[in-house]
Amino acid sequence: MPIDPVVEYYSDLAYGTALVLYLLAMVLHAVEYSVTPVPVTTAAGRVAAEGNGAVATLAPPDSTPMRGTPERVGRSAVALTGLAVLVHASSLALRGAAIGRVPWANMYEFTSAICWVAVACWLVALYRQGSAATSLRRLGGFVLLPVVVLMFLGGTVLYARAAPLIPSLNSYWITIHVSAAITATGILLVSGVASALYLVGAPAGSRIAARLPDSTTLDRVAYRTAVVAFPIWTFAIIAGAIWAEAAWGHYWGWDPKETCALVAWVVYAGYLHARATAGWRGSPAAWINVVGFAVMLFNLFFVNIVVAGLHSYAGL
């Protein structure tokens, strides 16, 4: 299957465009975040709080559906994110068309696909939020930040030209195993961001957290995304084991990537258990979730690039 360099070029172009759009959306989210009034009851209350050095009491989030500046900016940020996701999808599709195979066989393609899933998952979460979306929307910039960083790294350090598969990757399992791993990782990114912000907002009355969605929302988004991603991640590991049985001679060989994937699985299993254990809910559980995503990132970058193993397909 010959590679079509023209189509590959358009894929790269779409990738760059998507990255710029994500960046713009992130900036808009930042603007929204900064112009959103801190929900403190009255000026008097704030003065009192500052005067006494006491902790300001937070009023319930502003529920009047006014179409103020924050609302307009926030809505355009989401619209821009939606456009970016479409452009990004076309980049992935064109890449696949240029090579005639699934577009996730090296680090560049893999990272790109993970970012796409993360943003798509974020938009779905926002959509499903319904009436509470305004509060959750302020999470947008924080979800887009790691996406922009990852995509920048993907487009520069990790970038690889389109190439056909090497024999060991040439199996229908690449469609099954890798897509499951990508989907799980992308969703867990959103989960990790929500939990990280939960921790940032955990100290009551912290000023940075004042505009964040309330901790219940963050906790719920983190948990629900993790609940979706965990079975997918389990499936990815099982599918990987089935593929390994056909490719390497054993379904489980303690390859560094396998081991790390299992470690991440165990950490996320711990997160789900912690959420159901008295005394572990809230911050401890959120910490576990953040650690889980740290293991995922470590597995993605460090193990692929630095540690020698059978999964060293970085294409670097």
Added chain:
Amino acid sequence: MNRLTQLTALARNTWRGLTSMRTALALLFLLALGALPGALLPQYSLNAQRVRTYQAQHPTLAPVLDRLGFFEVFASPWFAAIYLLLFVSLVGCVVPRSIDYARQLRRPPVATPRNLGRLPHHAVSESASTPAEVIATARRRLRGWRIAEGEEHGSVRTLSAERGYLREAGNLVFHVALLGLLVSFAIGKLVGYEGQVIVLANGSQFCNSGSLAYDSFRPGRSVDGTALTPFCVQVNGFTPTYQPTGAPQDYRAAITYQAPGDIAPGTWHPYLLKVNDPLRIGGTRVYLLGHGYAPQFTVTFPDGQQRSAVVQWPPVELATMLSEGTTKFDPPGVTDDAARRTGQLAITGLFAPTAAFRGSLLSSAFPDMLDPAVAIDVLKGDLGNNSGRGQSIFSIDQSMVDSGRLKQVARQNLRPGQQLTLPDRTVVHFDGVTRFVSLQVSYDPTQLWVLGFAVLVLGGLGLSLTVKRRRLWVRVTPGELAGTVVELGGLARTEAAGYGEEFEQIAADLLPPGRAQPPVPTVLSKEGR
């Protein structure tokens, strides 16, 4: 007596502590933490060479790590301790829960609480139907729920309904299947084996007659290397395809094989062995793992006798398949050991499938065999293979060179068909190249069990994360004048966002817009969405 009570108390407390969720969580994290060095440090079982390199680079740290089992994490006692404790904790958690679950299945749903208004979900309305009709409608609407009816004084009728028992069932299946998976994994490791062997792709055969037939053999603890599944494989050819960049695209080995029943009648079956597509003979699998080149040399000794040898030279540069190796010869017809040890020959050097010379230095430009050449040193003297020390077939014993007992007598680059003549008129002829394949044979009788349990793990997980355990109560009170007051209460037993919608739907179906007050069903959902 007192001592005995203390002991049982201690045992009970230990058991409780071990099976508590907190301990299980701690053990989970210990497991994750303990597995990490297995991913970060080189492991003997994966690549012993890399362990030795690491040990050479870290002379002070490495012995400590080695003592602690950090280079063989997954076989170390402390890792085994973690997972065995976790195993016990899991059993201690699952068994009581299964018993409890079995009891719950036989018990009717919980009786209707006195005050339904206190529940997270609550709705009340007035209906024109009779209580019996309301109850009948509710029963129809709640098809698929476990239902129990009750009566309170004043001809008040109640209905308790519960749904989502599969959540706990899925949860139990998940945990039990996890145990089953670990047990079958362990049994597989005990009775399985893996072996690697290099076979020339010129019609050479490999037969699974015993562990000695392999170049390397990793048996399970209960495998003694005899009584392996008897089968034979003959490798007739190997065809790689490459992209113009030199990246490999496809590897195919044309083989024929004999399954256990074919050996006596001598039947051979053809098979195309590919990467990702092993040959499965019964429970034994044959994999194509790698390939390489084996140059063939013919040596014509001064007395006219000829000897030929084809020995695999393993690749040292995978991208270009530049290979390095040694082919060793004994002088023919020499029975005197001392004489033999002065006339042994070793041809060592590099092989390039597509030769690229920089001056006279040989390197390879492409992994496929387009323009093969060798750059060889010929050494003569004592190879040292009688010294009692084992030596690799891929290299010469450097100490024999250092002690002067093995001397270099020629150095030259040769293409197939070319030859060189040594000072003693021995002629070394480079005949050509044969490809070799490296095969792996794996046997693991429990892997289908592991797969089955893995599927159960996934199914159980799916059930336990998607099914919601929820309860619904209906209280039907005859109205003071006419009609009936219908009151609904709902409670999700597990953390289950989403019950609110279902409850509202049921309430809307069961509570028709009443004629009198209240005009519309009031649905009060305290924990919504």
